[in-house]
Amino acid sequence: MELEQSAALDAESKIADAPGDHKAELRLWLRLLATNSLIETEIRRRLRERFDVTLPRFDLMAQLERKPHGMTLGELSQRMMVTNGNVTGLVDRLLAEEVISRKQHKSDRRSHIVSLTEKGRRQFARMAKEHKDWIAAMFGELTQSECVALTKMLGKLKTSVRIAVTQS
Amino acid sequence: MELEQSAALDAESKIADAPGDHKAELRLWLRLLATNSLIETEIRRRLRERFDVTLPRFDLMAQLERKPHGMTLGELSQRMMVTNGNVTGLVDRLLAEEVISRKQHKSDRRSHIVSLTEKGRRQFARMAKEHKDWIAAMFGELTQSECVALTKMLGKLKTSVRIAVTQS
DNA sequence: GAAAAATAGTTTAGGCTTAAAGTAATTTCA
DNA sequence: TGAAATTACTTTAAGCCTAAACTATTTTTC
Numbered sequence: 001m002e003l004e005q006s007a008a009l010d011a012e013s014k015i016a017d018a019p020g021d022h023k024a025e026l027r028l029w030l031r032l033l034a035t036n037s038l039i040e041t042e043i044r045r046r047l048r049e050r051f052d053v054t055l056p057r058f059d060l061m062a063q064l065e066r067k068p069h070g071m072t073l074g075e076l077s078q079r080m081m082v083t084n085g086n087v088t089g090l091v092d093r094l095l096a097e098e099v100i101s102r103k104q105h106k107s108d109r110r111s112h113i114v115s116l117t118e119k120g121r122r123q124f125a126r127m128a129k130e131h132k133d134w135i136a137a138m139f140g141e142l143t144q145s146e147c148v149a150l151t152k153m154l155g156k157l158k159t160s161v162r163i164a165v166t167q168s
Numbered sequence: 169m170e171l172e173q174s175a176a177l178d179a180e181s182k183i184a185d186a187p188g189d190h191k192a193e194l195r196l197w198l199r200l201l202a203t204n205s206l207i208e209t210e211i212r213r214r215l216r217e218r219f220d221v222t223l224p225r226f227d228l229m230a231q232l233e234r235k236p237h238g239m240t241l242g243e244l245s246q247r248m249m250v251t252n253g254n255v256t257g258l259v260d261r262l263l264a265e266e267v268i269s270r271k272q273h274k275s276d277r278r279s280h281i282v283s284l285t286e287k288g289r290r291q292f293a294r295m296a297k298e299h300k301d302w303i304a305a306m307f308g309e310l311t312q313s314e315c316v317a318l319t320k321m322l323g324k325l326k327t328s329v330r331i332a333v334t335q336s
Numbered sequence: 337g338a339a340a341a342a343t344a345g346t347t348t349a350g351g352c353t354t355a356a357a358g359t360a361a362t363t364t365c366a
Numbered sequence: 367t368g369a370a371a372t373t374a375c376t377t378t379a380a381g382c383c384t385a386a387a388c389t390a391t392t393t394t395t396c
Contacts (some may be wrong), residue, residue: 022304029207029303031319035326036204037249039197042333044384056352074374081205086353088376093351110361110374112222135197136190137336141328142300149282150321151199157318160309165210168305212354242344254383256346261381278344278391316367 040139046134051127056080058131060090061116061124064100070115072105099123207306214302215298219295224248228258229284229292232268238283240273267291 044055063079064070071079077087091114094100099120105111116124139147212223231247239247245255259282262268267288273279277307284292307315 022300024312024319025303025307025310026300028307028315028319028322031322031326032200032204032207034249035322035329036200038326038329038333039200041249042329047378054351072374077375081202081209082352085355085356085377086377089352105374108362108374112375132190133191134192138329138332139193139196139325140332142193142325144192145332146321146324147196150318151196153197153314153318153321154203155198156314157284157310158199158206161203161206161306163209164176164306164308165206216355224379240344245345250382251384252345253347253385257382273344276344276392278389280345 042138043131043134047127047131050130051123053127056082056086056090057094058124058127060087060094061099061120062128064114064116065121065124065128068115070103070113072113074111074113076114094120170212206293206330210306211299215295215299218298219291221295224250224254224258225262226292226295228255229288230264232282232284232295233289233292233296236283238271238281240281241280242279244282 040055047053047055047058059080063076073084073087074092076091077084080087091100091102095102099117100114101117102112102114105113134167141152177224208223215221215223215226228244231244240253241252241259244259245252248255259268259270263270267285268282269285270280270282273281310318
């Protein structure tokens with residue numbers, strides 16, 4: 001309905017710029033979702049097949065790997081963009097596998113610091129090496145500069161989303 | 169491996185093209201993951217808040233909305249990129265809400281056709297309208313042509329991934 | 337046409353995830 | 367200082383999701 005109006009007003013822009021349509025945005029969102037899902041499913045499959053590990057556990061270990069002194073559960077949940085309760089469960093399972101350790105925070109008795117054990121560091125190193133190659137192979141059709149450009153544009157999208165989410 | 173060659177040949181590109189590094193690809197993957205997660209979390213939150221519905225249910229209804237004659241569970245699971253068992257469960261819950269119906273396939277007695285009920289169509293229409301505006305607002309900082317360009321690049325990435333996944 | 341293979345869907349066990357409510361410790365501030 | 371608010375984390379209930387094993391039916395193959 002609105003489509004007809006704008007087409008009448010602005011013959012140049014045609015359907016593409018039609019207000020209230022938002023086809024391009026929806027299309028982008030569906031594409032983003034599908035692409036992400038495709039990669040994620042494959043990574044999950046390989047992590048399980050090769051290392052009998054899940055993506056969330058791999059993610060958590062990846063976070064810890066960057067902080068040799070460990071981090072609190074709250075910090076982890078922030079960085080992983082998941083709830084505290086989720087982290088509690090993941091930490092429990094990784095503790096059982098002895099790839100991480102948990103100790104009381106020195107000054108704040110509510111808080112705990114988790115970090116990779118030696119076993120965890122070794123295990124993660126092995127996984128990260130292959131993981132890196134999987135991504136490289138999957139992204140192989142893109143040139144270096146295409147990767148950089150795409151990263152940049154996604155950065156802009158991310159900023160756009162953040163603005164909208166914060167405002168609402 | 170081919171990368172090494174090219175790095176040797178092209179001294180200008182230096183670290184950026186360092187072989188076995190793959191920083192740009194990893195960075196892109198993390199950015200993709202984070203962006204997707206940000207949007208998805210917000211959409212889930214709003215769907216729940218406004219319509220007391222989950223994203224998977226919304227997705228399933230969106231698939232059916234495009235096929236007035238309905239589709240089989242297998243077709244659904246393919247389009248949604250999830251397992252058959254997952255669809256079975258979702259369909260059960262949506263049946264209970266009476267927004268979809270299920271009937272035997274005419275010629276293949278293993279198969280079932282599900283489609284939106286009138287109630288389901290009405291409900292989905294309401295949700296889709298708002299959903300579209302949420303996406304439009306979240307993507308608002310991007311111009312129309314940026315959306316199109318980003319969609320195109322993600323298409324290339326998707327193709328790249330498909331090639332790698334199919335080969336392996 | 338009957339055995340074998342493939343297909344459509346369901347069930348099961350287990351992990352992931354969330355929101356909401358709960359516990360314990362710390363901080364704020366009146 | 368001590369009550370109120372906040373913070374860090376855990377628990378719980380319910381839904382999502384998967385792989386693997388299963389049932390029922392259809393298709394293939396000999």
